[in-house]
Amino acid sequence: MSDVIIFKIDGVEVSAKPGQTIMNAADEAGIYIPRLCDVEGLEPQGSCRVCTVKVNGRTAAACTQPAAPGMVVENDTLEIRNCRRDIVRMLFHEGNHLCPCCEASGRCELQALGYRLGILQPDKYPYLQPVRPVDASHPDIMLDTNRCIRCGRCIRASRHLDHKNVFGYIGRGIYKQVGVNGKNLAQTDVHVDDHAVAPGICPVGCIIQKRRGFYDPVGQRKFDVNPIGTEIEKHLKDAGGKK
Amino acid sequence: MKSDQDLLITRSCSKYGNDPGRVIDILWEIQKSLGCVSYEAMEKIAATINTSRVQIEGIVSFYSFFSETPKGKIIIRLCDDIVDRHAGVEQIAVVFSEELGIGIGQTSPDREFSLEYTPCIGMSDQAPAALVNDVVVTSLTPDSARETARRLKANPDTSKLVAAKGDGNNGHRLINTMVKNNIRLKGEVILADGIQAEAGLKKALSKTPLEVIQEVVESGLRGRGGAGFSTGEKWRLAQKALASKRFVICNADEGEPGTFKDRVLLTERADLIFEGMAIAAYAIGSDSGILYLRAEYAYLRPFLEAVLEERRKSGLLGSAICGKKDFSFDIRIQLGAGAYICGEESALISSCEGLRGEPKNRPPFPVEKGYLSKPTAVNNVETFCCAARIMDRGSSWFAGIGTKASHGTKLLSVSGDCAKPGVYEVPYGVEVAALLEMAGAEDTAIVQVGGASGDMIGRRSFNRKICFSDLATGGAITLFNSSRNVLAIVDYYLEFFAHESCGYCTPCRVGTVFLRERIQKVMHGFADKADLEYLQELGKTIMITSRCGLGSSAPKCVLHSIAQFPLVYSSHLKESLDGLQPGFNIQKALEESRRIAKRKSMIYDPVFGNEGE
Numbered sequence: 001m002s003d004v005i006i007f008k009i010d011g012v013e014v015s016a017k018p019g020q021t022i023m024n025a026a027d028e029a030g031i032y033i034p035r036l037c038d039v040e041g042l043e044p045q046g047s048c049r050v051c052t053v054k055v056n057g058r059t060a061a062a063c064t065q066p067a068a069p070g071m072v073v074e075n076d077t078l079e080i081r082n083c084r085r086d087i088v089r090m091l092f093h094e095g096n097h098l099c100p101c102c103e104a105s106g107r108c109e110l111q112a113l114g115y116r117l118g119i120l121q122p123d124k125y126p127y128l129q130p131v132r133p134v135d136a137s138h139p140d141i142m143l144d145t146n147r148c149i150r151c152g153r154c155i156r157a158s159r160h161l162d163h164k165n166v167f168g169y170i171g172r173g174i175y176k177q178v179g180v181n182g183k184n185l186a187q188t189d190v191h192v193d194d195h196a197v198a199p200g201i202c203p204v205g206c207i208i209q210k211r212r213g214f215y216d217p218v219g220q221r222k223f224d225v226n227p228i229g230t231e232i233e234k235h236l237k238d239a240g241g242k243k
Numbered sequence: 244m245k246s247d248q249d250l251l252i253t254r255s256c257s258k259y260g261n262d263p264g265r266v267i268d269i270l271w272e273i274q275k276s277l278g279c280v281s282y283e284a285m286e287k288i289a290a291t292i293n294t295s296r297v298q299i300e301g302i303v304s305f306y307s308f309f310s311e312t313p314k315g316k317i318i319i320r321l322c323d324d325i326v327d328r329h330a331g332v333e334q335i336a337v338v339f340s341e342e343l344g345i346g347i348g349q350t351s352p353d354r355e356f357s358l359e360y361t362p363c364i365g366m367s368d369q370a371p372a373a374l375v376n377d378v379v380v381t382s383l384t385p386d387s388a389r390e391t392a393r394r395l396k397a398n399p400d401t402s403k404l405v406a407a408k409g410d411g412n413n414g415h416r417l418i419n420t421m422v423k424n425n426i427r428l429k430g431e432v433i434l435a436d437g438i439q440a441e442a443g444l445k446k447a448l449s450k451t452p453l454e455v456i457q458e459v460v461e462s463g464l465r466g467r468g469g470a471g472f473s474t475g476e477k478w479r480l481a482q483k484a485l486a487s488k489r490f491v492i493c494n495a496d497e498g499e500p501g502t503f504k505d506r507v508l509l510t511e512r513a514d515l516i517f518e519g520m521a522i523a524a525y526a527i528g529s530d531s532g533i534l535y536l537r538a539e540y541a542y543l544r545p546f547l548e549a550v551l552e553e554r555r556k557s558g559l560l561g562s563a564i565c566g567k568k569d570f571s572f573d574i575r576i577q578l579g580a581g582a583y584i585c586g587e588e589s590a591l592i593s594s595c596e597g598l599r600g601e602p603k604n605r606p607p608f609p610v611e612k613g614y615l616s617k618p619t620a621v622n623n624v625e626t627f628c629c630a631a632r633i634m635d636r637g638s639s640w641f642a643g644i645g646t647k648a649s650h651g652t653k654l655l656s657v658s659g660d661c662a663k664p665g666v667y668e669v670p671y672g673v674e675v676a677a678l679l680e681m682a683g684a685e686d687t688a689i690v691q692v693g694g695a696s697g698d699m700i701g702r703r704s705f706n707r708k709i710c711f712s713d714l715a716t717g718g719a720i721t722l723f724n725s726s727r728n729v730l731a732i733v734d735y736y737l738e739f740f741a742h743e744s745c746g747y748c749t750p751c752r753v754g755t756v757f758l759r760e761r762i763q764k765v766m767h768g769f770a771d772k773a774d775l776e777y778l779q780e781l782g783k784t785i786m787i788t789s790r791c792g793l794g795s796s797a798p799k800c801v802l803h804s805i806a807q808f809p810l811v812y813s814s815h816l817k818e819s820l821d822g823l824q825p826g827f828n829i830q831k832a833l834e835e836s837r838r839i840a841k842r843k844s845m846i847y848d849p850v851f852g853n854e855g856e
Contacts, residue, residue, distance in 0.1 A: 046604050049748050049788045059787050064604045079787075086784040090753040124777060126760050128753075150746070165295035169599065169746075170304045172582070174756050176746030181297040183282070 007071040009053075016067035023051060023062040026075070030235030033075055034084055034113055034228075036091070036203055037151035038063035042160065045152055050087050050113065052080060085117045093125040094174075096146040097204070103213050104205030106221025110149060111204075112228035132177070137186035140210050141197050148178050148206040158196035166190040178206075249287055251276055256291040263292045264615070266302060266597035267580055270309055278354065279313045305599040305745070307361065307581030308538045315350045315357035317395055319343075320374040323360035324367055324500050325735045326658050326721060332371040335388045336360075342392035355399070362583065362739055363500040364539040367658035367721070368425045368665050375401050377541045379422050412510045417546040424507050425665030428681065430652035432644065433512065433628045434668045440514060441559060443634035447522045448567045455526040456482060459630055462638035463650035468494060468586070468623035469693060469717035470792070474630060477620055480610035482527040484618035489529040491520050491572075492614060492621040494591055496537045498583040499694035500739060501719035504654040504666050505624040509536075509543050512628055513550045517574060519627025521564060522634055524572040527620055532574040535591050538581050547576060583743035587791050588621040589613075590745065601745045602791040625654055625718075645671030649710035657682045659722035669709065676705040678720065686724045689808075694719035695736040696796035699803040729811045730766045733800045737762055740797040751794030754785035758801055765815050769828075775805060775812060 005016040009031050016025035021044065026033050037048035046064035053062045054074040062075070074080060091097075091110055099105045114120075135143040150169075155178065158166040166188045170179035182188040190197060197207050218224065255272040259265035269288060273280050280288075285299040303309040319339060321332055336358075340346055343356045350357040366372035369381035378401040380391055391404060408414035409423040429435055447455050460475030481489055493516060497505040508516060520532045536544060551574055554560040562571035582600045584590045589603040592614050603609075613619025622630075629651055633641045642650045649671035655678065658664040662683030669678070679687050690705070692698045693716035700707060700714075707713050723732060737759035746752040761778050764770045782798030789795045805812055833844055 044604075046790060047748050049750055049790065052788045061604075061790070066606060083784050083788050086781070087749050087788060090749055090757070093757075094749075094753045125757055128756070150749075150752070165297060168295065168297035168301045170297065170301050171746065172305050172599075173741060173744040173746045174752055175304075176752060179297050179300055181295045 005067045005069050007067055007069060007073065009073040010075050010077070014067075020067050021063055022053060022055070022060075022065050022067050022071075022073055025067050026062065027232050028235065030233055031075065032229035032232040033062045034116065035063060036088075036109055036113065036149060037153065039153055039201070039203070042153060042156045045156065048087065048091070048149065048151055050084055052083055052087075054080065081117070085119060088113050088117055089119060089123060089125055091149045092119070092122075093127050095128075095130060095148060095204075102147070102205040103208050104147075104202075106216060106218065106224055107199070108205060108223075109203035109228060112223040115223075116228055128174070135180070135185050136210075137184040138190065138210075139186070140192035141185060141190065142208045142210055143180070143185055144206055144208065145177050147204050149204055150176060150178070151203060152178075153201050153203065154178065154196045154207060157198075157201050158190075158194065161195035164189055164194070164196070166194070166196055248277065248284065252284060252287045253291055256288060261292045262597075263294050264597040266292065266294075266299065267306075267594065268578070270299075270303060270306075271578060271580065274309050277313075278316065279310045281311065281313075301599050302597070305582065306538075306579075309580055313350065313354060315354050317355060317376055317399060317401065318357045318359070318374075320359055320361040320364070321347075322362075322364045322366060322370065322372045322374075324363035324370065325732055326367040326501060327363075327370040327372065328735065329659070329723075329727065330370040331385075332383075334385050335371050335373070335383045338385045338388040339392055342389060342396070356395070361539075361581070362742065363498065363502075365497055365503040365506045365537070366422065367501050367656065367719075368503055369423060370658070374539060375404060378402060378404055379420050379542055380404055381421055381423070412546070415546055417549050418510065418543060420542055422506070422510075422542075424511060426507060426511075427657070427663055427665040428667040428669065430644075430654075430668030430670065432632050432641070432652040432668070433508070433515070433625065433654065434666070438515065438632070439635065441518055441565075443631035444518045444521055444559065445565060447525055447634040448565050448570065452482065452526045452528060455522065455634065458638050459526070459633060462633045462641040463648075464626065464629050464633060464641065465649070465711060466623055467625035467629065467653065467717070469499075469696075469715065471711050471715050474622060474626055477610055477622070478523060478526050480608075481529075481618045481620040484611045486618050488531075488615075488617045489527050490614045490617055490619040491523045491527065491529045491532040492588075492591065492595065492619055493520055493532065493534045493574075493624060493627055494586065494588065494621055495540070495624050496535050496579055496586040496591060497540075497624070498537055498586045498743075499696065499717055499719050500736070501658055501691065501694045501721040502656040502717060503658075504656045504718050506540060506543075507666050508624050508628060508654070509540065509547065513547055514554070515628045515631050516624055517550065517554055517560070519622075519629070519631040520574060521559065521572055522630055523620055523622065523627065525564075525567075525570055527618070529620075530572050532572060533577050533595055533614070534574055535577045535579060535585070535595060537579045537585075541578060544576060544578065551576075582745075583739075584745045584791075584793055587793065590791070591621060592619060599745070601747045623717075646708075646710050646712075648712055653709060653716070653718060655709070655716075655718050655720050657720045657722065660684060660687065660724040660727070661722050671708075671710040673709050674705070675700065675707055675709070675714070678709070679705065679722070682722065684722050684724075686726075687722050688725040689723040689727065689729060689732065691719070691721040691723070691732070691800075692716050694721065695739050696792065696799065699732075699800055699807060701807040704807070729804050729808045730762065730815065733804050734759065734762050734766060736800040737797070740793065744793060744797075748788075748790040748794060750785045750788045751790070751797065754781060754789075754794070755797050757781060758785070758798060762801065765812065768815055768817055771816055775816075778802075779805065 014029045035051040038044045044063035046061040051062040130146045155167040158164050280303045285296045289296040371383045372381040456478050464474040465471040564570050585594045585600040590600045594600040609619045652668050655667045692714045741755040744751045785798050786795045
């Protein structure tokens with residue numbers, strides 16, 4: 001087998017190394033595939049389904065699907081865009097996402113994806129309005145699982161980067177949520193310097209560091225400066241001359 | 244007391260080698276002896292088997308048969324399948340409630356009884372049915388339910404509930420149940436009388452493993468669980484994968500609402516199943532197998548263990564099987580704990596590994612990396628039976644039964660509105676209409692082929708055939724006559740999917756809840772045309788984006804029913820004469836302001852003005 005895998009995303013030829021996923025290859029090629037549960041540095045999980053693409057006509061999650069020679073990947077098509085919009089909407093409506101008063105506003109990946117996909121107002125789905133108690137027991141970290149999107153990034157970061165088990169999935173179906181390894185967060189061995197609670201792991205405002213609220217002024221927040229996906233698409237512009 | 248509990252936990256853990264992979268067995272022991280797996284118990288287990296408490300909680304909270312809060316010594320689980328609902332399970336619930344003084348979902352203050360609903364327990368042919376701990380009670384009537392409750396109050400020995408034993412092995416002292424087989428039609432492959440014991444295994448062992456695989460490929464045998472993958476190809480892939488160890492798993496997690504044929508096979512064809520598993524093991528080069536038995540069939544476990552033990556004694560399991568020096572193989576039984584999703588092969592593997600029963604990412608497929616990351620062939624109970632018969636009678640015999648593309652016979656679990664519910668072994672290609680005739684079904688309006696995840700068809704489609712190219716099915720055939728409400732059936736199936744979704748992926752976790760919300764809106768007469776479009780679009784998104792078969796089949800009942808019964812839907816849609824959204828009831832919305840303002844609306848009330856004037 002050759003060391004370079006060549007395949008196409010929306011007609012554009014892309015190369016990948018053996019073992020890379022469609023997502024890895026797309027990122028390197030400067031093609032942005034929207035995602036929420038996948039983040040650099042953690043094993044992909046394939047749970048949010050925002051990165052759904054069609055591979056040779058069948059749907060797959062780009063973050064877990066290995067690249068294979070000659071595959072034809074559909075990413076930015078009307079059908080896929082609609083599906084992604086529906087999934088992002090589902091996440092908005094599953095939890096309580098009140099952007100104007102959320103501390104994560106401006107660096108929230110869910111919010112940023114909403115903008116990118118053109119979701120600018122509440123819509124057709126019903127609100128499930130969970131009323132789970134906020135866990136503010138820990139001196140440095142606060143947990144509001146009403147904003148959790150079940151991406152499991154904190155769980156994986158705690159397990160694989162911190163070598164702890166602070167977080168874990170509990171429950172099933174719509175009751176599935178993130179639990180902590182104690183009666184509350186204060187009883188766990190979590191530390192404010194853990195990867196699991198570092199900014200950028202929780203994509204929404206579920207894990208919040210205390211005493212740091214609203215530190216970036218509007219206009220200078222993460223996604224105000226670089227809307228989501230543009231960092232990856234910049235690769236394409238940088239490589240523009242070569243292509 | 245505290246130390247008693249700790250002692251029990253350490254004992255249970257060490258019984259399973261303090262292996263986190265056997266945590267489901269450990270939790271079963273603790274649940275049975277303590278009535279729950281409490282926070283403290285989880286901590287103790289986690290410390291003993293070297294994992295974290297939250298991971299144990301993740302498992303306990305995933306499986307319906309485990310509980311964090313104390314349950315009664317006797318748990319009565321009423322089967323809440325749609326067939327049981329139509330057979331009057333609600334009345335049965337009322338009787339139990341009255342007699343035991345507790346509502347559904349409650350435990351009596353003395354912790355003697357818990358009463359709950361549970362999804363299909365595999366007894367749709369003798370509904371309404373219930374599980375009393377592990378004991379099955381069937382064909383309940385309000386009188387027999389009252390009698391059952393009173394007996395239990397007088398004597399908590401649940402085995403005393405079995406008055407009249409069922410037919411066949413149901414009367415075996417190790418099964419001892421009132422469950423009936425209800426075998427209505429014996430086909431020539433599996434249910435035929437006089438099948439020569441172990442003939443398939445012996446013939447297989449006289450061949451090379453590759454010849455065995457070739458024979459199964461040539462027979463055209465495809466998976467009987469519903470997905471229909473070529474069994475021979477599956478074995479070939481598992482055999483080819485480079486590995487030091489391989490596994491054979493039998494999927495006896497028959498959870499599809501309305502199916503019960505595996506119950507009958509486990510009762511009457513246990514040896515044939517194990518024979519098939521041994522053939523698969525020989526073919527792929529495996530020395531260990533697992534029978535994953537759903538918790539609802541726990542009453543069959545002592546019998547199955549005895550059958551395994553007998554096989555070990557007769558040299559049909561263990562080392563040097565049938566004198567074949569290099570072939571050893573043994574089987575253990577893994578009891579499930581109440582999760583429909585575990586019927587999905589990779590979720591079943593997760594469950595065998597002591598994890599939450601969530602499907603795994605594919606690729607890699609189980610044939611490459613399955614149980615404990617080793618190549619694993621997972622097949623349905625019925626598939627193993629077929630494989631054993633193919634080895635005995637030959638691939639061309641098997642290929643000669645059924646249709647050109649669908650070989651052999653299919654076991655169908657027929658239930659619902661018919662005179663003769665039960666198991667029918669038919670050659671592939673049988674028409675639905677012929678099946679209705681056999682089952683003595685009259686005035687049938689809806690046939691659900693394949694259970695909740697299957698196809699819903701109306702009268703226009705009764706000429707369709709049971710086969711892989713038309714109605715491919717795991718075998719549940721649920722019949723509904725014209726008095727049944729299509730929307731209530733669809734609502735039931737959605738309730739089932741929302742309950743059984745593992746919650747891993749967004750579209751299935753959230754989408755199934757949204758589908759049900761909108762179907763209820765239709766049922767209550769608040770929906771308009773736009774809501775049907777909404778249902779269809781949402782259904783499509785869920786089907787396209789879900790991670791496994793549960794999500795991708797959950798919307799089928801909605802989409803099929805809209806296509807097959809458009810008039811039912813249109814008769815429920817609300818005409819919007821006032822131009823307001825149909826879901827909005829202006830009179831209801833105004834009620835509160837009328838009350839607060841103590842006057843009526845100028846626009847919406849014919850006679851307005853202050854109240855009392």
